[in-house]
Amino acid sequence: MTLPTDIRICDWTALPEGLSAHEVETPDGPESLILLREDQSVRAYLNVCPHAGRRLDWSPGRFMLEDGLLICAAHGACFELKEGRCVSGPCRGEHLRSVAVERADEAVWLSTPG
Numbered sequence: 001m002t003l004p005t006d007i008r009i010c011d012w013t014a015l016p017e018g019l020s021a022h023e024v025e026t027p028d029g030p031e032s033l034i035l036l037r038e039d040q041s042v043r044a045y046l047n048v049c050p051h052a053g054r055r056l057d058w059s060p061g062r063f064m065l066e067d068g069l070l071i072c073a074a075h076g077a078c079f080e081l082k083e084g085r086c087v088s089g090p091c092r093g094e095h096l097r098s099v100a101v102e103r104a105d106e107a108v109w110l111s112t113p114g
């Protein structure tokens, strides 16, 4: 699956510090993204766990965090946020799928990877 690059995800001023979930409409249907804002930077992952394909949040936009790790609400896999790598749980060693995003015109957009 390739995500298009001209989709506005949200206003920069509406993006909270830390983790948030955002639903975007793509030509292939809706996708849920996890955005991680750290001061003036932002990174994103698909909100899909590599273990069984479930969302990671326990309620839309509500994530479990412990000691800086994101914990999947379904079966407890723990992911470090810098690279999205699972460090414990049923999919240890796998990664969240990174999504390229950029800040432009005071908004966050899907961008072309690379």
Ligand code: FES
Residues within 6 Å of the ligand: 049, 050, 051, 052, 053, 054, 072, 073, 074, 075, 076, 077, 089, 090, 091
């Ligand atoms: S779906 Fe995330 S740990 Fe099973």
